[in-house]
Amino acid sequence: MHFRPCIDIHNGRVKQIVGNSLRDEGDTAVENFVAERSAASFAEQFRRDGLPGGHVVVLNQVFSPYYAASRAEALSALEAFPGGFQYGGGVTADNASYWLNAGASHVIVTSYVFRDGKISYENLAKLESAVGRNRIVLDLSCAKRDDSDVYYIMTDRWQRYADTPLNGELMERLSGHCAEFLIHAISKEGRGEGIDEELIYLFSESCECPITYAGGVRNLDDLEELYAIGDGRIDFTVGSALSLYGGSFPYTDILQFSAEH
Numbered sequence: 001m002h003f004r005p006c007i008d009i010h011n012g013r014v015k016q017i018v019g020n021s022l023r024d025e026g027d028t029a030v031e032n033f034v035a036e037r038s039a040a041s042f043a044e045q046f047r048r049d050g051l052p053g054g055h056v057v058v059l060n061q062v063f064s065p066y067y068a069a070s071r072a073e074a075l076s077a078l079e080a081f082p083g084g085f086q087y088g089g090g091v092t093a094d095n096a097s098y099w100l101n102a103g104a105s106h107v108i109v110t111s112y113v114f115r116d117g118k119i120s121y122e123n124l125a126k127l128e129s130a131v132g133r134n135r136i137v138l139d140l141s142c143a144k145r146d147d148s149d150v151y152y153i154m155t156d157r158w159q160r161y162a163d164t165p166l167n168g169e170l171m172e173r174l175s176g177h178c179a180e181f182l183i184h185a186i187s188k189e190g191r192g193e194g195i196d197e198e199l200i201y202l203f204s205e206s207c208e209c210p211i212t213y214a215g216g217v218r219n220l221d222d223l224e225e226l227y228a229i230g231d232g233r234i235d236f237t238v239g240s241a242l243s244l245y246g247g248s249f250p251y252t253d254i255l256q257f258s259a260e261h
Helices: 039-048 067-080 096-101 121-131 168-177 197-204 220-230 251-260
Strands: 006-010 013-017 031-034 054-058 085-088 106-109 136-139 142-144 151-155 160-165 180-184 211-214 234-236
Touching: 006 039, 006 067, 039 054, 039 067, 054 067, 067 085, 085 136, 096 106, 096 121, 106 121, 121 136, 136 168, 168 180, 168 197, 180 197, 197 211, 197 220, 211 220, 220 234, 220 251
Parallel strands: 006 054, 054 085, 085 106, 106 136, 136 180, 180 211, 211 234
Antiparallel strands: 006 013, 013 031, 142 151, 151 160
16 A cells, blocks of 8 residues: 555646535636646655655646646656656546656556546547557546436536446456546545545456546545455555645655555
8 A cells, every 4th residue: 555646737736625626717727726836846755754645736728828837837847857757647548648748657548538528439549549548647536426326427527427336347347448546536526525435446456557536635544444355555645735735744754654554
């Protein structure tokens, strides 16, 4: 069970936001934290502390007037820790190799594969052909829809539901097309309300593909529960609660927990 650090970039700044508050129109979001430090400085710290496998994500759409600044920050982070981060944000079969050549270990993909509410196996095949399944991380971030008991994958920076429920059958099928899954519990992301145990039980019992969980981790009790539910197989990230990002969860405590588990 490993700590996977995250560097989320929005409007050219490293930020932590409330997950489902992001809006492309106006490039707005409810912000929990806006860093004075650059993305590269965080990347250098994670490199010094021996924390590979995290993710750098640009939260602006490519048509945003802020995209160029966010992209530059992402590139600087990848350069500061070559091979240390996965990259997400507008990845397609046409540009995936660019991000890998820029220093990303993997590319993280949602919207390119989940198009118009459906899974585009055609696009997934194009992506595999471009970079190989072992360099692909599928982001299956999800939330319940319309007060149902079913989790649905969300796309377009968590602004749209796909017509695709997250379940064991889907994960087993997709696991043959990627190296890992990244799963954000969107209803918990950035709210400091604790982890989504129901979601973790769902995917921990579904397949053997490596998984990183994000959403609501706020203290050591949450990590112990995640460890118990996932039998130590699920990696994790900590966002708004992390002391480096203005939260109350000491970074050093997370490093110690990860080292001991």
